[in-house]
Amino acid sequence: MSQETTGPEPYRRAADYIAAVLIHLRENVLLKEPLRREHLKPRLLGHWGTCPGINRVYAALDRLVLERDADVLLVTGPGHGAPAVHANLWLEGTHADVDPALGRDGAGLRELSRRYCAPDGFPSHLSPAVPGTLHEGGELGYALSTAFGAALDAPGRLVACVVGDGEAETGPTAGAWHASKYLDPATSGAVLPFLHLNGYKISSPTVFATMSDSELTHLFRGYGWDPRIVDVTSDPGDESLVEAVADAHSAITAIQRQARSGTEPSPRPAWPMIVLRSLKGEGAPVEVEGRRIEGTFHSHQVPLADVHDDPVQLRALEAWLRSYRPEELFDEDGRPVPEVTAGCPEGRRRIGMQPAADGGRLRRPLDLPPLAPYAVGLGEGRGRSPAGPTEVLAEWLTEIMRRTAGRRDFRIVSPDELASNKLDAVLRATGRACTWPVEGYAEDLSRDGRVMEVLSEHTCQGWLQGYLQSGRHGLFPTYEAFASVVDSMLNQYAKWLKMSGEVPWRAPVSSLTYLLTSEGWRQEHNGYSHQGPGFINNLITKKSTVTGVYLPPDANTLLVTMERLLDETGKVNVVVAGKHEAAQWLGLDEARAHCAAGASTWAWASHERGEEPELVLACAGGIPTVETLAAAQLLREDLPDASIRVVNIVDLCALAPADRHPNGMPDDRFRALFGTDTPVVLDFHGYPSAVHQLLHGRPRPDRFHVRGYVEEGTTTTPYDLLAANGTSRHDLALTALEHLAARHPRAPELGDRYAAHRDRLRAELRRTGEDPAEITTWRWGG
Numbered sequence: 001m002s003q004e005t006t007g008p009e010p011y012r013r014a015a016d017y018i019a020a021v022l023i024h025l026r027e028n029v030l031l032k033e034p035l036r037r038e039h040l041k042p043r044l045l046g047h048w049g050t051c052p053g054i055n056r057v058y059a060a061l062d063r064l065v066l067e068r069d070a071d072v073l074l075v076t077g078p079g080h081g082a083p084a085v086h087a088n089l090w091l092e093g094t095h096a097d098v099d100p101a102l103g104r105d106g107a108g109l110r111e112l113s114r115r116y117c118a119p120d121g122f123p124s125h126l127s128p129a130v131p132g133t134l135h136e137g138g139e140l141g142y143a144l145s146t147a148f149g150a151a152l153d154a155p156g157r158l159v160a161c162v163v164g165d166g167e168a169e170t171g172p173t174a175g176a177w178h179a180s181k182y183l184d185p186a187t188s189g190a191v192l193p194f195l196h197l198n199g200y201k202i203s204s205p206t207v208f209a210t211m212s213d214s215e216l217t218h219l220f221r222g223y224g225w226d227p228r229i230v231d232v233t234s235d236p237g238d239e240s241l242v243e244a245v246a247d248a249h250s251a252i253t254a255i256q257r258q259a260r261s262g263t264e265p266s267p268r269p270a271w272p273m274i275v276l277r278s279l280k281g282e283g284a285p286v287e288v289e290g291r292r293i294e295g296t297f298h299s300h301q302v303p304l305a306d307v308h309d310d311p312v313q314l315r316a317l318e319a320w321l322r323s324y325r326p327e328e329l330f331d332e333d334g335r336p337v338p339e340v341t342a343g344c345p346e347g348r349r350r351i352g353m354q355p356a357a358d359g360g361r362l363r364r365p366l367d368l369p370p371l372a373p374y375a376v377g378l379g380e381g382r383g384r385s386p387a388g389p390t391e392v393l394a395e396w397l398t399e400i401m402r403r404t405a406g407r408r409d410f411r412i413v414s415p416d417e418l419a420s421n422k423l424d425a426v427l428r429a430t431g432r433a434c435t436w437p438v439e440g441y442a443e444d445l446s447r448d449g450r451v452m453e454v455l456s457e458h459t460c461q462g463w464l465q466g467y468l469q470s471g472r473h474g475l476f477p478t479y480e481a482f483a484s485v486v487d488s489m490l491n492q493y494a495k496w497l498k499m500s501g502e503v504p505w506r507a508p509v510s511s512l513t514y515l516l517t518s519e520g521w522r523q524e525h526n527g528y529s530h531q532g533p534g535f536i537n538n539l540i541t542k543k544s545t546v547t548g549v550y551l552p553p554d555a556n557t558l559l560v561t562m563e564r565l566l567d568e569t570g571k572v573n574v575v576v577a578g579k580h581e582a583a584q585w586l587g588l589d590e591a592r593a594h595c596a597a598g599a600s601t602w603a604w605a606s607h608e609r610g611e612e613p614e615l616v617l618a619c620a621g622g623i624p625t626v627e628t629l630a631a632a633q634l635l636r637e638d639l640p641d642a643s644i645r646v647v648n649i650v651d652l653c654a655l656a657p658a659d660r661h662p663n664g665m666p667d668d669r670f671r672a673l674f675g676t677d678t679p680v681v682l683d684f685h686g687y688p689s690a691v692h693q694l695l696h697g698r699p700r701p702d703r704f705h706v707r708g709y710v711e712e713g714t715t716t717t718p719y720d721l722l723a724a725n726g727t728s729r730h731d732l733a734l735t736a737l738e739h740l741a742a743r744h745p746r747a748p749e750l751g752d753r754y755a756a757h758r759d760r761l762r763a764e765l766r767r768t769g770e771d772p773a774e775i776t777t778w779r780w781g782g
Helices: 009-024 051-068 079-092 094-098 106-115 143-151 171-182 213-223 239-260 311-322 355-361 389-403 424-428 457-469 480-500 535-539 555-565 588-597 622-638 667-674 688-695 718-724 729-740 747-768
Strands: 072-076 158-164 190-197 226-231 272-277 410-414 451-453 473-479 512-517 547-550 572-576 599-601 615-620 644-649 680-684 704-707
Touching: 009 051, 009 079, 009 106, 009 311, 051 072, 051 079, 051 158, 051 190, 051 239, 051 272, 072 079, 072 143, 079 094, 079 106, 094 106, 143 158, 143 171, 143 190, 143 457, 171 213, 171 457, 190 239, 213 226, 213 272, 226 239, 239 272, 355 457, 389 410, 389 424, 389 512, 389 555, 410 457, 457 473, 457 480, 457 512, 473 480, 480 512, 480 535, 480 572, 512 555, 535 547, 535 572, 535 688, 547 555, 555 572, 555 588, 588 599, 599 667, 615 622, 615 667, 615 729, 622 644, 622 680, 622 718, 622 729, 680 688, 680 729, 688 704, 704 729, 718 729, 718 747, 729 747
Parallel strands: 072 158, 158 190, 190 272, 226 272, 410 451, 410 473, 473 512, 512 572, 547 572, 615 644, 615 680, 680 704
Antiparallel strands: 599 644
């Protein structure tokens, strides 16, 4: 054994070697014989360029754990550097503990390499199947905010976050640097970012890597950080990064010690961060066949992509792998030698065994108060006791905040919209998180507040994902029109949950629930730009086992829905609810039964004769419920001999066949609600395409005539917006009459009258600028 294999360097050399093997080899993984084409994987997949830098960070963090017993969770932004993470998990023995087939010997390394980027194996990015991870990093930009979410209310936890310099160019990352201003050092842990500057993204230089040390220092000090720059391009040893990590940890503990000492904490804590400059693809061949590789973007993915067919590249690959001297790092059976494993923590202190990375095992059920004290009574009758759904919900959420004040496992994240969405009652129980002093007027700010408001939907989502994935609970209320800002984050997280459910050792985490309010149908003062119900459409394209869409029609059904979802695990849910006073249709017990069914006949609003009605008027959403009931009342008064059933849908996915969605109604219940050949006029809150997608597979879906938002909008009145999209009470009644005309001779005459009435109302509101009283003061008269 040469002297070069002592100290921390052998560990990192072994990690680099394994990462390179995972990308290239399926046989001869210890190079005990000359490398041949048949030893190669048929497809070479993976990203080498970032792996050496990740291995440097992992090794430095291991030293911190060994020397200071730090409790470290690692979030890896460049998740395409998965080979590096796998290499460290194998070396520290975590892979073997989770799956004995991946033991720390030659057979285990061969199996790990065989599984990487193979069918039914590990994907090219990090995934739920990888121990110690809670973030894929497949789509760049979200690591830093997720890391902060994992640090909240975890005072002993250090969340190390690797941010690639390509990732740092993204808007979500730019916004997330401000998250340090929301982190209370007394009650939460800390985030230690590593900005990894290796110079290049896929095929061009990164912006951050072109900046000088002075520019970087000024930028991050402006953000409020205390940066430390480590450049290993000229001094490739390990000690400079190890020392910087130890120094950063000392600074973190000093900030926390002062905040927890009872003395006045620093008004602007400058948390440390590390800027790591290294070579892209460090260790790869410097040049092959006249093309530079190490230190260029040519090392980003597979540096020697033609190795199957090019003998020169095959020889270059073998020379590259042998440059790590694997015979010094592994014994005859392929086990890492003691000089390598000496750099690994043991037991539960291993980074791969971090409990927060499998947060479902830390999760405790949320302490939910009973609903009865907050429910709205029907008072003078259905539809005659108005209540603001979100205001009612806010009182219940306030009590949750009070009940969780001790264990601190519930937070609300919102892009500066809590008060606008009439949820600000919760501020009686907690404040808005803010650790920096604010000059000028402000209300309800608190260093330890558990309401997180920042005008960045990306940051809010990242906070909540990290918080939920590390075992806690939360809620994301936001304007409906702007929820689509995080469409791509929803995509990634829904996929993460889907895959998590297929990993036997992972425990489910609390569901992520969006509460979408400030709905476009109410118009407010914002106009066309604020009319956008398409977030529902995006969600229902995801795996049905992890998705749910709920449209509670009143305050009590909103309470019942939220009680269910805040107790649920393993899903992404969307709830759409109004914030203004609206009619109350169901008592609490009725609301419970209705929500349990997902959809039900409202017999009190129906006018049926015989076993199956002539027509079903169905609705999903608060505003559509009002318009459908108003249409039903019109038809009852003007066409009393028609047999019409009213059905309300609170769980939109109940419309799907039971074999396509776990919330889908069985066929017999679906027929009992909607008949077999009965025409159905369905007024829907969002785009009609969402309903048609869910109905696919049901018998005779062509009999469903769905009305919804069809991109007709401007700054106008609520009734005018409904009429422009064909969803007003008069338009619904007109559509119903078209299907009743064969049995009811008066239907065409009534249709003409309703159309003329609608047009008169629209002409009047254009003259006055407001909806007529017959619309604004309408009450259910059934």
